[in-house]
Amino acid sequence: xxxxxxxxxxxxxxxxxxxxxxxxxxxxxxxxxxxxxxxxxxxxxxxxxxxxxxxxxxxxxxxxxxxxxxxxxxxxxxxxxxxxxxxxxxxxxxxxxxxxxxxxxxxxxxxxxxxxxxxxxxxxxxxxxxxxxxxxxxxxxxxxxxxxxxxxxxxxxxxxxxxxxxxxxxxxxxxxxxxxxxxxxxxxxxxxxxxxxxx
Amino acid sequence: xxxxxxxxxxxxxxxxxxxxxxxxxxxxxxxxxxxxxxxxxxxxxxxxxxxxxxxxxxxxxxxxxxxxxxxxxxxxxxxxxxxxxxxxxxxxxxxxxxxxxxxxxxxxxxxxxxxxxxxxxxxxxxxxxxxxxxxxxxxxxxxxxxxxxxxxxxxxxxxxxxxxxxxxxxxxxxxxxxxxxxxxxxxxxxxxxxxxxxxxxxxxxxxxxxxxxxxxxxxxxxxxxxxxxxxxxxxxxxxxxxxxxxxxxxxxxxxxxxxxxxxxxxxxxxxxxxxxxxxxxxxxxxxxxxxxxxxxxxxxxxxxxxxxxxxxxxxxxxxxxxxxxxxxxxxxxxxxxxxxxxxxxxxxxxxxxxxxxxxxxxxxxxxxxxxxxxxxxxxxxxxxxxxxxxxxxxxxxxxxxxxxxxxxxxxxxxxxxxxxxxxxxxxxxxxxxxxxxxxxxxxxxxxxxxxxxxxxxxxxxxxxxxxxxxxxxxxxxxxxxxxxxxxxxxxxxxxxxxxxxxxxxxxxxxxxxxxxxxxxxxxxxxxxxxxxxxxxxxxxxxxx
Amino acid sequence: xxxxxxxxxxxxxxxxxxxxxxxxxxxxxxxxxxxxxxxxxxxxxxxxxxxxxxxxxxxxxxxxxxxxxxxxxxxxxxxxxxxxxxxxxxxxxxxxxxxxxxx
Ligand SMILES: [Cu+2]
Numbered sequence: 019x020x021x022x023x024x025x026x027x028x029x030x031x032x033x034x035x036x037x038x039x040x041x042x043x044x045x046x047x048x049x050x051x052x053x054x055x056x057x058x059x060x061x062x063x064x065x066x067x068x069x070x071x072x073x074x075x076x077x078x079x080x081x082x083x084x085x086x087x088x089x090x091x092x093x094x095x096x097x098x099x100x101x102x103x104x105x106x107x108x109x110x111x112x113x114x115x116x117x118x119x120x121x122x123x124x125x126x127x128x129x130x131x132x133x134x135x136x137x138x139x140x141x142x143x144x145x146x147x148x149x150x151x152x153x154x155x156x157x158x159x160x161x162x163x164x165x166x167x168x169x170x171x172x173x174x175x176x177x178x179x180x181x182x183x184x185x186x187x188x189x190x191x192x193x194x195x196x197x198x199x200x201x202x203x204x205x206x207x208x209x210x211x212x213x214x215x216x217x
Numbered sequence: 218x219x220x221x222x223x224x225x226x227x228x229x230x231x232x233x234x235x236x237x238x239x240x241x242x243x244x245x246x247x248x249x250x251x252x253x254x255x256x257x258x259x260x261x262x263x264x265x266x267x268x269x270x271x272x273x274x275x276x277x278x279x280x281x282x283x284x285x286x287x288x289x290x291x292x293x294x295x296x297x298x299x300x301x302x303x304x305x306x307x308x309x310x311x312x313x314x315x316x317x318x319x320x321x322x323x324x325x326x327x328x329x330x331x332x333x334x335x336x337x338x339x340x341x342x343x344x345x346x347x348x349x350x351x352x353x354x355x356x357x358x359x360x361x362x363x364x365x366x367x368x369x370x371x372x373x374x375x376x377x378x379x380x381x382x383x384x385x386x387x388x389x390x391x392x393x394x395x396x397x398x399x400x401x402x403x404x405x406x407x408x409x410x411x412x413x414x415x416x417x418x419x420x421x422x423x424x425x426x427x428x429x430x431x432x433x434x435x436x437x438x439x440x441x442x443x444x445x446x447x448x449x450x451x452x453x454x455x456x457x458x459x460x461x462x463x464x465x466x467x468x469x470x471x472x473x474x475x476x477x478x479x480x481x482x483x484x485x486x487x488x489x490x491x492x493x494x495x496x497x498x499x500x501x502x503x504x505x506x507x508x509x510x511x512x513x514x515x516x517x518x519x520x521x522x523x524x525x526x527x528x529x530x531x532x533x534x535x536x537x538x539x540x541x542x543x544x545x546x547x548x549x550x551x552x553x554x555x556x557x558x559x560x561x562x563x564x565x566x567x568x569x570x571x572x573x574x575x576x577x578x579x580x581x582x583x584x585x586x587x588x589x590x591x592x593x594x595x596x597x598x599x600x601x602x603x604x605x606x607x608x609x610x611x612x613x614x615x616x617x618x619x620x621x622x623x624x625x626x627x628x629x630x631x632x633x634x635x636x637x638x639x640x641x642x643x644x645x646x647x648x649x650x651x652x653x654x655x656x657x658x659x660x661x662x663x664x665x666x667x668x669x670x671x672x673x674x675x676x677x678x679x680x681x682x683x684x685x686x687x688x689x690x691x692x693x694x695x696x697x698x699x700x701x702x703x704x705x706x707x708x709x710x711x712x713x714x715x716x717x718x719x720x721x722x723x724x725x726x727x728x729x730x731x732x733x734x735x736x737x738x739x740x741x742x743x744x745x746x747x748x749x750x751x752x753x754x755x756x757x758x759x760x761x
Numbered sequence: 762x763x764x765x766x767x768x769x770x771x772x773x774x775x776x777x778x779x780x781x782x783x784x785x786x787x788x789x790x791x792x793x794x795x796x797x798x799x800x801x802x803x804x805x806x807x808x809x810x811x812x813x814x815x816x817x818x819x820x821x822x823x824x825x826x827x828x829x830x831x832x833x834x835x836x837x838x839x840x841x842x843x844x845x846x847x848x849x850x851x852x853x854x855x856x857x858x859x860x861x862x863x864x
Contacts, residue, residue: 027765027831028332028407034834035399038841039437045845046441046471050456052849053467053856055806071794078790086783089774089824096773136453145462152456152463156448193826200825207816210790211809215797406833407765434844470852521844522851534858540851 026190033194037201040164044205047157051212054149061146067217068133069154073124074214077117078206084113085203088172088196098186100179107176110199114169121162125155154213161209164202171195231638231735249334250738254341255319256636262316263705265307265348270701272300277660277694280687283679290677294363295378297675299355301366302383306390307348309621310479313486314432315344315397317628318425320636322401324729324736325419327410327745332403340396347390354382365675367476370457370468374449381450384443391436391443394482398432401425410728412747419727419751420509424489427513431478431485435521439475442468466533473524481520483617484584485513487624488555491577493751494631495559497725498574499566502752505558512551519548529597530604538597545595552588556581571723572646576627579654583619587612590665605675608668611661619657626653626704633711634718638734641711649704656697663690727751765831772829782823789816 055062091106128151132139135155140148175195178184184192232252235244245253276296279287288296319337323330331337355361358379364372368387373380405418405426418426446468448454455461457468496503503509525533525541559581568574590612594600603609634640663686668674672683679687721730728745729736793812797805822828827835 025332025407028403030830031406031765031834032333032336032399032403034837035402035433038837039395039399039433041841042434042845042848043437043441045848046438046445046474048845049471049849049852050467053464053852056853056856057464058462071797075790075794079787082783082786082790085820085824086779086786089779090776093774093776093779135448136455141461148455149462152454155452156445156454156456160444197825200820203824204817204820207820208810208813211793211797211813215793215809216806217797434841438848466855467852470855474848474852522847525851525855528855532859533855534860536858537855540854 029190029194030197033197037197040201040205044157044160047153047160048208051153051157054146054153055216058144058146058149061144062150063217065143065147065150066213066215069214070124070127071214071217073120074210077120078210080113080117080120081203081206084110084117085200087113088199092189092193092196095179095184095186095189095192100185103192104176104179107172107179111169111172111176114165114172114199118162118165118169121158121165125158157209158213161202161205164205168199168202171198231733232738233637233735247338249330249338251323251330251334251337252320252636252736252738254337255316255321257341258311258319258344259316261345261348262308262312265303269300269304269308270698272296272303274694274698276300277691280679281691282688283681283684285678291360291363293677294675295355295361298362298365302351302362302387304617305366305479306387307344307351309483309617310390310394311344311397312483312621312625313490313628314401314425314428314482315340315394317490317625317632318397318401318428318486321632321729322404322422322425323408324732324740325422325727325751326405326408326413327728327741327747328404328408329740329744331400332407333400336396337400340393340400343389343393343396347386347393350382350389351386354379354386358382367472368443368446369472370446370449370463370465371459373446374458381447384446387443388440388447391440394432395436395440398429398436401429402433405429410741410744410747416506416510417747417750418510419489420492420503420506420513421486421489421727423510424485424492424513427517428482428485431482431517431520435475435478435482438471439479442471442475445471466528466531469528469531470525473527474521477524477527478517478521480616481516483621484624485516487580487621487628488513490624490628490631491559491580492555493725493727494573494577494627495562496752496754497631497723498569498571498577499563500569500724500754501562501566502750502754503558504561504564505554506750506752508554509558512554515551516548519544519551523548523595526595526600529600542595542597546592549588549592549595552584556585571630572641572643572650573627573631573723575647575650576623576630579650580620580623580627582654583615583623583657587615587617587619591616603668605673606668607664607672607674610674611664611668614657614661614664619661623653626650629708631723632729633708634722635729635734635736637712637715638718639711639715640718640722641707641715645703645707649700649707652700652703653697654700656693656695656700659693660690660697661693663687663693724754726754765833772826774823774826778823782819786816786819789819 087106087110091103091110094100094103094106128134133151134140135152140151172195175184175192178191232250235241245257248254275288276293279285279293279296319331322328360378362368362373362380362383363376363378364380368380368384373384405422409418445454445456449457455463457463457465459465492503492509523541523545525537526545529538529542590608594603594609594612630641630646667683667686667690670683670686672679672686718734720733723730726749728747728751731745732740789812793809796808796812799805801808821838827838
């Protein structure tokens with residue numbers, strides 16, 4: 019009999035199916051974005067100017083680099099170098115925290131300027147700009163939650179690696195967590211141009 | 218679930234019995250055995266079904282005469298909302314896949330369990346959590362939600378009732394449904410026994426496979442939609458608020474992108490059940506196996522292209538009305554293919570009329586009426602007249618209750634002896650069936666006419682010209698309730714005192730019937746080698 | 762009868778390959794920012810999305826190992842993307858053709 023949890027390929031198939039659901043979850047928001055972009059494209063261009071391309075670009079580089087570390091940590095474990103794997107995972111988590119800090123600074127600056135959902139300042143703007151910001155908060159917010167979850171998952175996997183539950187011969191948990199983390203990166207790859215670069 | 222009167226540990230109770238020191242509720246609610254999880258779902262679903270039926274009966278009673286004030290208007294709004302939320306999200310969506318799918322999928326493909334047994338248990342806990350949150354939304358805050366089960370904006374953003382909690386319940390239930398779908402897809406791909414090729418899968422498994430894809434790819438849209446309603450209410454987001462540049466029609470698009478395919482989550486597994494039952498009682502191989510399997514996939518994929526037929530009168534673009542009306546007609550084809558194949562299987566078969574077959578025939582009748590009247594609404598011009606009237610209420614009750622409901626009852630009567638190892642009283646079951654069928658038609662058929670006459674759905678009161686139809690409909694609800702009560706009583710009595718059923722009372726050919734009834738905890742002592750198809754019956758199959 | 766081999770030996774990606782992918786991704790990020798500064802009208806969005814898609818494919822095929830996975834998984838991923846494209850695309854039959862009052 020085959021132990022179900024030893025089914026390496028099955029575990030990965032399951033993970034990919036889960037990633038599909040994440041793609042479609044964000045897909046609903048992308049649908050709204052595209053419909054509203056179609057309706058309010060001028061307002062969107064105006065509003066996007068107020069977003070800091072530097073901060074957004076920096077966050078893009080941070081996430082790409084963290085994805086790179088994540089992929090390397092899997093390679094390290096596959097080669098049996100556990101210490102290196104742990105180090106790379108720690109770097110990945112650190113990058114994720116950096117992303118969140120950066121995001122927090124960005125949001126905070128917006129709040130300072132009176133830009134938050136339902137604020138008077140937003141209500142005074144053209145409707146398309148308000149919609150743009152609503153989408154901005156919804157999409158980067160949901161993405162931020164995913165980053166936060168990623169931090170939790172990757173920290174947990176670090177514990178598993180340290181305890182030897184995840185090891186050279188049985189690393190599908192690490193790989194699946196990696197898949198999740200790359201997905202978070204993927205979504206940001208689309209969010210970045212849609213919010214920061216359509217000026 | 219305890220079967221008193223039988224010695225615990227004795228093998229005839231199979232997975233129903235627990236080791237001496239580890240029985241009780243804990244051995245069920247923390248079990249990763251797919252059969253126990255399936256029964257847990259079944260118990261919850263039937264309980265909530267009873268609650269939904271009770272609300273329906275109250276609604277019908279209130280509508281028995283014009284001017285009746287059994288319920289206050291606000292209560293009436295809450296009752297039809299909660300009836301819809303319970304029936305759709307807690308009963309019909311999980312109905313067959315979560316209960317019979319869980320119990321039978323590994324048995325049908327010759328596996329020891331699903332791919333992720335612990336995830337499976339987690340799905341059930343999510344389901345339970347969703348149910349509890351839904352109940353909380355009814356009894357706390359400033360009143361039960363009054364939006365209808367569709368939570369249409371902008372009303373759902375503004376009403377002071379407990380919509381925020383209710384949509385979170387829907388989110389959790391959606392998550393549960395996704396995880397079940399994910400588990401089933403992986404299981405069907407990875408855990409088929411040696412020799413169990415795709416073309417030897419039972420049609421029930423095919424239907425679960427198609428359903429699982431809809432669950433995985435469409436449900437997240439519902440998830441994000443209800444999350445947004447929550448964010449609109451709690452965080453003041455304004456994405457759907459027409460006063461702030463939002464477009465409420467986009468909400469309707471998102472909602473129906475999920476909720477139309479959800480109709481197929483509801484009906485496909487029932488079609489799978491029907492396809493598995495008919496050949497057994499016609500003693501014939503299923504006619505057009507490939508076409509039925511293929512049409513399940515077609516229904517799932519084309520069914521994802523038609524959602525906006527719920528929005529013909531909403532003010533969306535005329536082009537969209539045209540396109541979606543056209544696509545809707547296409548999706549009727551694969552459903553019709555199934556009906557023709559079922560009828561062809563029965564044609565010249567050696568038909569044995571047993572309760573499962575009766576419910577199956579009931580399904581075909583009800584689904585045909587429901588499906589054909591669906592086309593009237595799929596035609597944009599005709600829909601303008603019947604949109605949001607009792608016609609649509611009649612239509613979807615024919616499809617969902619007459620289709621999925623009777624499909625589920627058919628499954629209950631077909632697999633009952635396998636699951637409990639006992640047989641119910643078949644004559645009582647047949648009587649219950651006829652009463653249910655009569656009740657359903659008396660209850661819902663007048664609604665077609667009321668709808669054509671112009672009676673709008675969800676209205677609290679109505680003028681005298683609708684009184685006759687409303688009265689007949691309410692009487693139908695009583696007949697239906699009696700039939701349901703008789704059926705459930707009969708099944709309950711079967712669980713308690715039914716005669717031993719033996720491993721294969723119907724002479725069916727799918728793998729679960731090779732096991733003792735009830736099947737043992739680990740399913741197959743040895744993973745079977747499959748050498749024949751699911752409908753290759755033995756020469757003399759009946760050994761009763 | 763599992764489609765995907767249960768004991769399939771996983772492919773190990775070298776650090777050098779991963780570093781190359783990383784460098785390409787960083788370059789593409791720089792390019793997309795640069796392109797956004799040139800006014801191309803509608804084509805700005807098209808350019809931004811094509812670059813983003815290229816980056817996404819790099820992440821999927823290398824970081825996420827998709828290049829080395831079974832064809833089945835590739836097809837399923839394709840299916841998921843097509844479904845999403847259909848959801849958004851069909852919605853535009855309404856959104857793009859609706860008569861609306863602009864404020
Ligand atoms: Cu529909």
